[in-house]
Amino acid sequence: MQIPYKLNVLARMYDLYDDFSAPLDFVCVRGCTACCTQNVTITSLEGYRIVQHIVSTKQLDLFRRLQPTTAQERFRPAVTTNQIAALCLQRQDPPEESIEWPEVPCPFLSNNECLIYPERPFGCRCFFSTKKCNSTAHAEVDPLLLTVNMLFMQFIEDIDQDGLFGNMTDVLLCLKSEVHRKQYEIHPNLNRSPGLCVNRRIPGLLVPPEHHAKIQPLLDQIKKITGL
Ligand code: SF4
Ligand code: SF4
Secondary structure (H helix, E strand, O other), X not given: OOHHHHHHHHHHHHHHXXXXXXXXXXXXXXXXXXXXXXXXXXXXXXXXXXHHHHHHOOOOHHHHOOHHHHOOOOOOOOOOHHHHHHHHHXXXXXXXXOOOOOOOEOOOEEOOEEOOHHHOOXXXXXXXXXXXXXXXOOOOOOHHHHHHHHHHHHHHHHHOOOOEEEEHHHHHHHHOOXXXXXXXXXXXXXXXXXXXXXXXXXXXXXXXXXXHHHHHHHHHHHHHHHOO
């Protein structure tokens, strides 16, 4: 798949999710930003979309915001979503990863506003809570929504197969170079820097039996969009 095609599929996936989530009952409001931390993870295709936006709107100073994050401890996943799915389907435990990371604000958060809001990655779009989070951003999420989020993450990884997955700062620092972006267009994981994992195909969907019927209409639309 060529990059423009993949970007179009990604945008349609975001639109589908935004339409799905709009009527949900949650307490999240604009300006509530405890969940906006430097621990967000993204795929390289999502990073490419963000970088393309930053470059095309000549907001290159946004890249400077990433630099301080590199000196801080942040969540760097050891495996991708589809690797976790593969392990679960083989009844194996995924590697243990700490869930306690410093809740340092996201580099794109300014005056409680997201500076890249229309381009924000799926990890931000799907973060909802039915109860106001405390300062540690521990959200309360309906189990069906967790299943739907997992479903979208598995497909978003698959459309960027052989690309990379990791902390948003690491992915963006990798792709902010024009040379690296050109390389990514041909060899998606050529510039794999430390802390980044290689995306995988979907090994099977992690949908519990009680959610099969409920997610089927959404799954049909996702399959239509992705062609997978
Ligand atoms: S997930 Fe929590 S911190 Fe984030 S917007 Fe919702 S209530 Fe606020
Ligand atoms: S990218 Fe935007 S929405 Fe996502 S964590 Fe950062 S400030 Fe929040």
